Amino acid sequence: MYLVIFRLAPGEYDAEFHELNDAIQAAAEDTEGYLGKRTWHAPDSEEVLVVYYWVSLDALESFGADADHKRAKQRWTEWYDAYEVTVTEVVETYGSEFGDDASPFA
Template sequence: MYSVDFLFEPGDYDERFHALNAAIEAAAQATPGYLGVESWRSPDGRRRNVKYYWQSLEALRAFSDHPQHLQAKREYHTWYHGYHIVIAQVIKSYGDGAFAHFTPNEKDRLT
């Protein structure tokens, strides 16, 4: 399993941004191996983090090559003041089971 953190400082969003963002979300969800997404905002609101989870590196690559994702990468400067990507392999995920999460609960599995 892999996670991708898309950290960014938002700029001004227009109708084109919202349409492309919705298309990218739909493309991610339609990609085999997509597990889910979470988003967070810094306390001061200046930075945001959208974290995607993927079953495999191949699934992540398939999404990365999607035409609408490539278009957004070409035009990011229109809507963002900057970004940073972190791709990580998830070794284990677990919790107490109090709420559902799209990653597996592997509490009893050894690393």
Template sequence: MYTSTFIFHSLEYDDEFHARNNEIAERARVIPGFLGEEEWTNEKTGLHSEVYYWDSLESLHQLIGMDAHREAKGRRERWIDSYRVVIAEVLSTYGQEGLGLEHAPAGAAITDADPSAQAG
């Protein structure tokens, strides 16, 4: 499994931002290999984070290559101040069910094993 995390300070959003953001999110959700998404705002720092989960890099690259995504990146300065993107490979996950990714495909490297309990 892979994640793409977009971390940023936001500026003012307008109607165009919301329309583009909704279009990108809707189109991402139907890409084969899309596993889920989360978003967070840290009220203390003002940082916002959006995390998308993917079963392969090929699926993630479909989002990156999407025309609406490229167009939004080209207009980023209107809505987004400083930002960082983190692409990561997830080696394992563990914990309780009910947080959204328990229906991921078998090859998504989601496990119930606590890595700290494994012998080193």
């Protein structure tokens, strides 16, 4: 499994951002190998972390070819003050249960 951790400092969002963001999320959900996402908001700042879960690097790369996703990446300065993307392979996960609604795979 692969995780894409999208860390961002939000700027000003307009209607075009929301339309593009919705289209990108739909494209991710339509990509074979997409498992889900989780979002966290920092309690002491406006920073946001969004973690996307993917079955494989091939699935992630397939999503990366989406035209809306490419267009949004080119226009990030219009909507974010800063961003950082980390792609990592999960070697192992373990722990206790968080409950039925906690899994990004639900």
